[in-house]
């Protein structure tokens with residue numbers, strides 16, 4: 001789950017990380033009232049889950065009430081890379097001496113936490129990584145050992161921040177790592193992390209992704225309430241299906257996350273474009289299949305459906321019967337291509353062959369099936 005900046009700052013604040021005081025506002029009047037309460041100058045900031053708001057005119061300094069009103073009016077409703085601004089964060093403005101970059105993420109390949117720190121902040125880190133990779137100091141942290149003070153200090157030194165920022169950065173980054181671990185985040189990014197002219201170190205932006213698998217450990221209701229969910233995902237999750245909406249035209253149903261991913265890949269590989277990822281899990285029975293087909297059928301972009309099942313504990317004939325029963329229950333608008341393999345695949349295909357038509361096609365291999373379904377989707 002991705003948080004908005006203001007939520008990320010709440011999250012940071014709960015771990016004692018220095019952030020600026022501020023208030024959210026959904027209307028111009030509320031924004032002005034908040035700015036008046038905070039005292040000028042303030043920063044008026046668009047709350048959208050996309051980076052580069054500053055460049056897009058979504059972050060503006062206001063010196064007085066009039067400017068706050070003008071900026072709030074300009075930014076509310078602004079379209080930033082397809083995200084329309086509905087909420088503002090009004091924050092007490094900070095004086096900036098220097099802008100840095102700091103983040104913690106997971107490095108899955110290394111099986112470690114990755115910390116990145118750079119004296120070149122305020123710009124996108126991808127740009128720094130390309131133009132001056134040595135300007136990013138990286139550390140890999142063994143999650144079982146954590147991050148001790150000596151390592152933190154070495155890391156900050158390696159990043160060549162202003163020596164004035166050392167103490168503050170060590171303290172803030174220690175807390176940021178605690179927030180990342182104890183808060184169950186997959187990403188904690190601060191860009192910019194600033195040094196003020198008075199020598200304080202402070203988080204001026206917050207990008208936080210929480211690990212959904214850890215939600216049972218936390219009270220994330222407030223964060224969840226503001227999540228904008230894909231309607232298709234909403235319907236699928238209500239049915240207990242593992243579904244991720246994509247932009248293409250081939251509906252995908254598979255059993256097992258690995259097979260579902262491979263299916264998405266092979267559709268792409270043969271020149272198609274998947275409309276979704278959908279894992280129906282182990283039991284490919286009629287009820288689950290009917291639910292999955294309904295979800296996919298309700299997606300207006302879908303032009304053809306690829307059902308890719310590898311029979312394991314659920315045998316081929318049970319899967320085939322499940323599909324046939326499901327098709328009797330749900331009226332499907334798009335042609336369906338099925339690849340059935342695994343335990344008792346022969347028996348399963350035999351059942352399917354009795355129901356084959358122009359819109360229900362069985363193919364013996366994944367590649368065959370992918371080619372057929374992509375061709376049908378393009379028709």
Ligand code: GDP
Nearest residue numbers: 043051052053054055059093094122191192205
């Ligand atoms: P982003 O563009 O979406 O990453 O939004 P940020 O919150 O990072 O803000 C973009 C830029 O606006 C920062 O890099 C700062 O240069 C500037 N900015 C943000 N807040 C303040 C502030 O309190 N004072 C000043 N002087 N500049 C700010």
Ligand code: MN
Nearest residue numbers: 052191192205
């Ligand atoms: Mn930023």
